[in-house]
Amino acid sequence: MLPLTLIASQKVASLLTEGNALQTQIDAIAAQANKSIPTIDSAQVVISSVAPDVADKDIQLLYPRVCLYSNIVKNAQREKFRSFSGAVGVVAEAWASANLVTQADDWIHYYVEAITSILRANVGDWSDGMFFSGRYDVKFQQPRTGGLGFVESAAITCSVEVSLS
DSSP states (O other): OOOHHHHHHHHHHHHHHGGGHHHHHHHHHHHHTTOOOOOOOGGGEEEOOOOHHHIIIIIOOOSSEEEEEEEEEEOOOOSTTOSEEEEEEEEEEEEEEESSHHHHHHHHHHHHHHHHHHHHHTOEEEETTEEEEEEEEEEEOOOEEETTEEEEEEEEEEEEEEEEO
């Protein structure tokens, strides 16, 4: 059986990639704003906590991308006689890169809106003893040099409630 931390990350990856959900959502939000925003292909939604500078050199991930990983596991034992009753924190880090810092700075907001829209649309039972309450936090990072010129990221952290026997 896969570790709980990988299962939780895979659940979020499935939400973002099934039916090209993330791509479709980015296109819809960009169209409403009459903007042209590079979409994130499903192949660029990966389960990895690798830092962007390492990914640029070793893994050759493209921009834009979303890296998913678990950052915290808390077995609060809320339900008696369960092997695990708590939460897993899953982080979706969206990365944008462009020649102009203003482009990367603009695009990252569209990616965050697309990811959080998908999360909001999937509140409830995720099966396999996992449940999403709809709670998430977003933390934006300042742009810096890297990638195609400038890189900016945002980390969306959601709490996945878990109950296992």
